Amino acid sequence: MPDKSALSSLYASFAGGMIPETRDIRNNNPLHKWYNQCVDRATDNSKCKLSKDEIFNWIDIGAGGGEVAKIMAERYPNSKGVAIDYHSKPDLLSGLKNVAWVQCDLNEKEFYRQFPRNHFQVALCITVLEHVLFPYEFIGNILKLLASDGSLYLTVPDIGSVAAKSMHRFWPYYIFGEHLHIPSKTGMRVLLKRHQAENALSKKKMLIVAPVVLPYPITYYLDHFRMKYLSRLFSAENTIPVNTGIMEAIIQ
Numbered sequence: 402m403p404d405k406s407a408l409s410s411l412y413a414s415f416a417g418g419m420i421p422e423t424r425d426i427r428n429n430n431p432l433h434k435w436y437n438q439c440v441d442r443a444t445d446n447s448k449c450k451l452s453k454d455e456i457f458n459w460i461d462i463g464a465g466g467g468e469v470a471k472i473m474a475e476r477y478p479n480s481k482g483v484a485i486d487y488h489s490k491p492d493l494l495s496g497l498k499n500v501a502w503v504q505c506d507l508n509e510k511e512f513y514r515q516f517p518r519n520h521f522q523v524a525l526c527i528t529v530l531e532h533v534l535f536p537y538e539f540i541g542n543i544l545k546l547l548a549s550d551g552s553l554y555l556t557v558p559d560i561g562s563v564a565a566k567s568m569h570r571f572w573p574y575y576i577f578g579e580h581l582h583i584p585s586k587t588g589m590r591v592l593l594k595r596h597q598a599e600n601a602l603s604k605k606k607m608l609i610v611a612p613v614v615l616p617y618p619i620t621y622y623l624d625h626f627r628m629k630y631l632s633r634l635f636s637a638e639n640t641i642p643v644n645t646g647i648m649e650a651i652i653q
Contacts (some may be wrong), residue, residue, distance in 0.1 A: 404535065405508060405576055411579060412487055418465035430621035431635045436468045436527075438616060441607065441647070442524050443554035445616070446502075446608060446651045453477055457522040461485070462543060463507060463529030467493040473525070474500040483516065484562065489500050508534045513542040521546050526555035531580040534557060537592060544596060544652075552653035556613060561585030564646030573625060586648055615651040616640040 403411070407625050416424040431461040444451045451457065456479045464484035473482055474497045484499040490502035505512050507529070524543055533539045543553055558574035559565065560583040565572045572579055582593065589610050597607070623632035 402581060405534075407578075408508065408534075415488070417491055418463075418488060420576075423463055424466070426621060426624045427612065430618040430624060432468070432617065432621070434640050435470055437523065439469055439527050439554065439556065440472045442613075442649065442651070443523055443552070446653065447523050447552045447553065448653050450549045451477065451523075454457040455481065457546070458482070459523040459525070459547060460501065460519055460521045461518070462524060462526045463532065465491075465527075470500050471495060471497065473523075479589055483521075485488030507532075507539060510538045511542065513545045516546055518545055519548050519551075520608055522551050524551065524553045526553065528556050528558070530555060530557040531574070531583050534581060536582045536584070537595065540592060540596060547574040551638055552651065554649065554651050555590070556651075558583045558587075558645050559586055559612065559646050559648040561587070562612065562644070562648070564644060566625050574646060585613075587651055590641075593650065607648060607650070607652050609651040611648060612644055613647055614642045614644050615647055616642050617645070642653050 415421065423651040436525065453476070455477055456478070459480055459482045461473065461484040464470050464477045467484055468503055470482060470484035470650070471493055473480065478499060481500060484494065484500055485503045487504065487506055489504060494500055494502060503515065505515060508586055524547055526543060530536055530539065547553060558580070565574070574583060593607050593610070617640060618637045619635045619641050620632040620637050622643070623629065
C-alpha cells in the first residue's frame with residue numbers, strides 16, 4: 402500500500418484527477434451518457450422527490466473534472482452543491498454559481514469535519530472508493546454528511562465481476578498504485594452492514610448493491626485498447642451498453 406507522500410506524487414502527475422492519457426481519451430470521447438445516468442440513478446432513488454425547481458443540497462465526492470457536478474448544477478439550478486477533490490477547481494465549473502469547489506484530501510480519516518454535518522440530501526461518489534486508503538472510514542465520512550432524508554449513490558469496480566475474472570490483468574480497472582481497494586459485491590455489502598451495525602446506517606436502508614451497465618462511446622473502448630485506426634469509423638456519440646465490471650450501491 403502506498404503512503405500519502407507516494408500518493409501525493411502520483412496525484413501531482415495527474416490531469417483533471419486522472420492519468421493524463423485517460424483524461425485525453427475522455428476529452429476526446431466524452432462520457433456524457435454515463436454521467437447523466439449516474440445523476441438519474443442518484444436523484445431517482447433519492448428520498449426527496451426532486452423536481453427541476455427543487456431547493457436542496459448535494460455533494461459530489463471525488464469530483465474529478467467536474468462533469469457530474471456540472472450536470473447537477475445545471476439540471477437543478479435552485480440547488481446548492483459542493484464538489485470536492487484533492488486538486489484545484491476545474492475550468493468546467495467556472496461560472497456556475499450554485500456549486501462550490503473545495504480542495505479536500507479524501508484520505509483524511511475525518512474529512513467530513515470540513516463540511517456541515519447531516520446537511521446533504523444527495524451525495525454522489527462516482528468510481529472513487531477504489532482510490533482511497535481507508536474505504537471504511539471514507540464511507541463513514543460520507544454518511545455523516547447526509548441529512549436524515551439524504552441518499553448516497555456510488556459506483557465502484559467489482560473484483561468479482563465476470564469482466565474482471567475473464568480479462569484478468571487486462572481488466573481496465575487494474576491500475577496498480579492508484580486503484581488501492583477493489584471490492585466484490587459481497588465485500589461492498591459487508592462494508593455497509595458494518596456501518597449499519599455501528600449505527601451510522603441505523604435509520605437508513607441499503608437499497609441496491611448490483612452490477613450497472615455503462616453506456617460508453619464505442620470510440621472510448623477503441624482508443625483505450627489502442628485501436629484508434631478503428632475509432633475513426635465511429636462518432637463519439639455512438640454508445641454501446643457494456644458490463645465492464647462496475648457496480649453501484651444506493652443507500653438511503
